[in-house]
Amino acid sequence: MTPLLKLAAVVGVVVAGAVAGAYTLARYPSLISARYTLTLATGPIGSDGQKVLAAFIRDLSAEHPLVRLVPAPTDTLSESGKALVDGKVDLAVVRSDDAAAASGRTVFVLRQVAVAIILPPDSKIENVSALTGRTLAVANGADPGLLKTLTAFYGLREADLVAMPAMEFGPALKAKRVAAAIVSGPLGPGPITDAFAGIRKSFKAKPSYLDIAEADAIVARSPSYRSVEIKQGTFGGTPTEPDESIHTFAVRTLLVSRASLPDRVAGEITRLLLTTKAKLVATLPAAGAMEAPETERSSLLPVHPGTLAYLNGEQESLLDQTVNYYWLAVMVFAMVAPLAGWIASRRRLHRSREDRRKLLRVVELVRVAKAGSAAELVSADAELDGMLEWLFERLAAGEIERDHFQFFERMIAGLRGTIEKRLADLTAIEAPAKSNLRHGHA
Template sequence: MAVSLKRLFSRSIAADPDAVGPLAPLSPRSTKRKMMLVTLASTLALVGAVSGAYYFAMRPVTLRIAVGPQNSDDLKVVQTLTQSFAHSQVRLRPLQTDGATASAAALADGKADLAIIRGDLDVPKIAQAVATLRKNVAVLWVPPSVKGQKAGPKITKIQQLAGRRIGVVGRTPANVNLLKVILTQYGVDTSKLDIIQFPANEAAEAIRNQKADAYLAAGPVNSKITSDAINASIREGASPKFLAIDAAAAISQNFPAYEASEIPAGTFGGSPARPDDEVKTISFSHHIVARKGLSEATVAAFTRQLFAVRQTLLSEFPLAAKIETPDTDKDAAIPVHPGAAAYVDGEEKTFLDRYSDYIWFSLMGLSLLGSVGAWFASYLKKDERGNNSTLRERLLDMLTAARHSDSIDELDGMQSEADTILRDTLQCFEHGAIDNGSLTAFNIALEQFHNAVADRKTLLASMPQNLHRAGVQLRATGAS
């Protein structure tokens, strides 16, 4: 039964316009609309949270990378990569050091996120491999003797270096350690050697001035520093003698940082070719490492960028071609970083892969919070609903009383009270304390009450005044 509140409300006011004050206009918002607004607000909050998480995950990240020394090939590579990554997700900020040892220390001390280190040095425990920057080979050679100048016994093999003066290209102690590892394998007493180190930019001049009997250089096969040092060893067209490290395999067994390798014939050019045949040697790597605990997603993105630009850098920096993926084996000398391993193995996670669980749990959490909020709101409106039920029962009681009332004043008083009940009921509906079904039931009771009051007033108005008084007296006498 459809009942118009507006019609009932108008009738109540018309019956006694002075019974109650002016009523506040009913808000057009219904409970359904409120729920729609709450749902919309929750959706917007969720979208905002997901958007914020996406921005947080994809925002540019700057990594500090320790590299050195000054003017080294490693520093040049990093500077080139820094320029290439200027507008990428992962960017670089070079931290110049005195060399690989200092770079490793910077990583261990937390001053850098990435570092370029030598694999044959002490690797920090927190270092994990991201890429192999380049492989280096050890080159041992003996300059040819000068005609007319007295020379010592001819050196043709490594054992004959005992007691000789050996020059090492580069100031880093790591190259001296490399020389000692080689000589120790051949039983040469390194304590009786005269080892001289030359800065890379002074090595060629020192070699031309015959500062040592033999020399060692370590660097990429195509290293310009090594090539210049060997070319400075040429005497009157005679090429230097290259000393093969035949025990390279044994050295690699004793020192996992080293690998058996070869120097191809003609690597250092010249005619005749230098060397004129393949020479056995040992090699070691320069690695790009990241500190343990650095974000897996960040390292994966850096690794992806690194290999994406490698080919484009070849024209301006050929050393970029030497960059290789890290060793992902569990027994690798330097454990691989999980982010780099994910890129190499093709298991790099997307944004949804990384955050789908968080998004799902957030949705579940919002749903739970919505349910708890609805229950709490319902609990807070419990008293209001109880009070409204009491008012409805009062209205039904007045309905019964109105049908037997003999006083128009009494009927007017009950109608004024009904107006107050109507006001409270409409407020309860607006607050969401009662639903449409409860409001419909109240409308039916209110209409019946108004009908009863109207019918009773009509009946009382049609009765003669004396009959009306007699009826009142009779009722009074009967009551006594």
């Protein structure tokens, strides 16, 4: 097979491979796409965040995702944050008021926990400041960070706070042992709606929520929280509650990554969470609280650049990037192949010129073989011997076809035979002449 045919065969095989690869990528993209395995500190087992992420991980595992998450449960969210800061995990579920949230990069918002103040039906209180000096009921398990921030801002004394189960709010308010009830929970079904329903049942009348009008000022003082609006009808019910929008503030539970997590991976996690949210909500209502982070850049709790890029439509998915890299490689080959062909043709041209020079030299040596002196014949024979070695080297390297080799070999062998015969003839002629010369001197 000639070098040109070999090159054509190689190009054909590579092109066929590219076509086969394109088909495989289109039909089975997960087979050749990049994969990443990441450890995730999920927080306490049984918590809403842990349940949502566990369901998310199960769904992804079943679908063979490009990003594989390995859960690492912790006893508290604080421990999750510490594991992230210590570099033991790649991602962690962290509260927005935890220092770990500021040291990492936000990828997703898993839920928001807000504080609500509920008043009895006959209450005349119109603002939170009016609660100062009054006894207030606080639900057991109320978020300590939110409670501390609320009481500090309005100057509510800890001595005026009475902890109790939320189910006791109604009797305590009805007996006027407390003036209002404070409870925290997600912006959806949960502790807040349960407390509201319990109070309504005790009074046989609808209680009311107290609007925290200074929520923006609270957040300005404590920027790790967010001012939120509980919109009319958020908690459902018949009639829906609340009957009008109320202002409050909330702490967010965030999925935070290490700062060095590649942008494309953070963007892929964001995409996967958004695309699987609807499926998760069908079996786990708490997943409905998940949402993408704000796209405005924040110096306090920075959002991961990869997440921002994906949400702003500036970053492709890992699969899209893999497809692009694949076709880029094909395009590079398409550009390199002609160059390689040109280089190969130049090499063939160089070899052809070298072959021509050797052939012309053989023609010159034919003239030497016919009329050269004995010394010239010996030199020509040595040169032909070098040519023969050159031929064998090229044959071994695959740079010359066997039929070309045999042609040159026969030509050189015939010429060396001629030289050998000429040398023998010259020797026979010179021998008698030398003998006669010796006799003459005698």
